[in-house]
Amino acid sequence: MATRVRPRNKRCAVIGGSGFLGAHLVEKLLDRGYSVSVFDIRESRELPGVTFYQGDLCDQQALLPALKDVSLVFHCASPAPGSDNRELFERVNIQGTRTLIQACIEAGVEKLVLTSSASVVFEGSDIKNGREDLPYAKKPIDYYTETKIEQEKMVLEACDKENGFLTVAIRPHGIFGPRDPQLVPILVDTARRGKMKFIIGDGTNLVDFTFVENVVHGHILAAERLRPDSPICGKPYHITNDEPVRFWDFMSEVLVGLGYNAPRYHLPYALVYGLALLLWLLALILRPLVSLKPTFTPMRVALAGTHHYYSCERAKQDMGYKPVVSLKEGIARTVQSYPHLRQGS
């Protein structure tokens, strides 16, 4: 029997495809008839239609086989944002992205879709309905944000219609959903250690939390709309649930859904932020002797106590984006997917 050869424009690669977002993206791409190469430093679960390449993004020779005969690349690899390893962020997010762009050009890839972050404009103070024309953070709040800014600039500047290499950046915010390794697990761990009793600030700050399937939907729309005549070339796009929610209502809904108490007592934002900063400094000073991992980092406190929600009007206009799963439904599906994190299990 003759094997069906998939057209080149249905072959794509997902860099970081073993991760939370990457794996959801791979599953949706398969549903839509793509064949997928996954490139990741970590192994992923085997799926029909997926060829897995294990390697480091910073190694061009390792990347090239994964990009062979591929016209579309999604780049969603990054070190975990919670780390404070500057060298690792610079190596993977900056040097690795530069290497990936060179490898894409060498392999004849036509389109590159970057997973950036709405946090590239966040400096720790309120952002309400922020649009994509906000300037990049001048004082990024951590190394993750600092290197995500450089990464996004590099990818957007590489957009070259004349030579047939098109790029776009998707900026999601607060991704959550089944198999997320950070938001729900960190929240539950904090609750289990009895530290989720307090609301930082007055609890009215609005935030975007975006269900993973909406983020995937935004990536695929961008990839399919990315053509030389399209307005999206070389631009960043916010992708959110378009339903800003009070940070503490969201946390409470997840906690209560899993059988834990919602936080009740208020603490002043400035006090908690100051303490988090002190702890962070202490951890830095003591690093040669002992490894301290504070739960309440300055970044987490800033995210928990300020407004940060973004407009996705541009994505609606230029690519017809509309969330496919509501916040309510997303929370219900997420809570259901973590039976092992329920209170008492």
Ligand SMILES: NC(=O)C1=CN([C@@H]2O[C@H](COP(=O)(O)OP(=O)(O)OC[C@H]3O[C@@H](n4cnc5c(N)ncnc54)[C@H](O)[C@@H]3O)[C@@H](O)[C@H]2O)C=CC1
């Ligand atoms: N989780 C969130 O709330 C948000 C995430 N993002 C971005 O979305 C992307 C995906 O994030 P998640 O899926 O949450 O993270 P994740 O940690 O689950 O996935 C990242 C993947 O990148 C891989 N990776 C790391 N270093 C690598 C290297 N040197 N070479 C090859 N692969 C490497 C990891 O092994 C992992 O599988 C990242 O770019 C992140 O900055 C943006 C906004 C919010």
Ligand SMILES: CC(C)CCC[C@@H](C)[C@H]1CC[C@H]2C3=C(CC[C@]12C)[C@@]1(C)CCC(=O)C[C@@H]1CC3
């Ligand atoms: C201990 C509690 C005060 C907070 C627990 C939940 C947090 C772990 C998460 C709440 C907002 C999340 C978030 C991110 C990571 C996880 C949270 C801090 C990002 C920093 C992930 C990477 C990004 O690009 C931006 C995200 C913003 C929201």
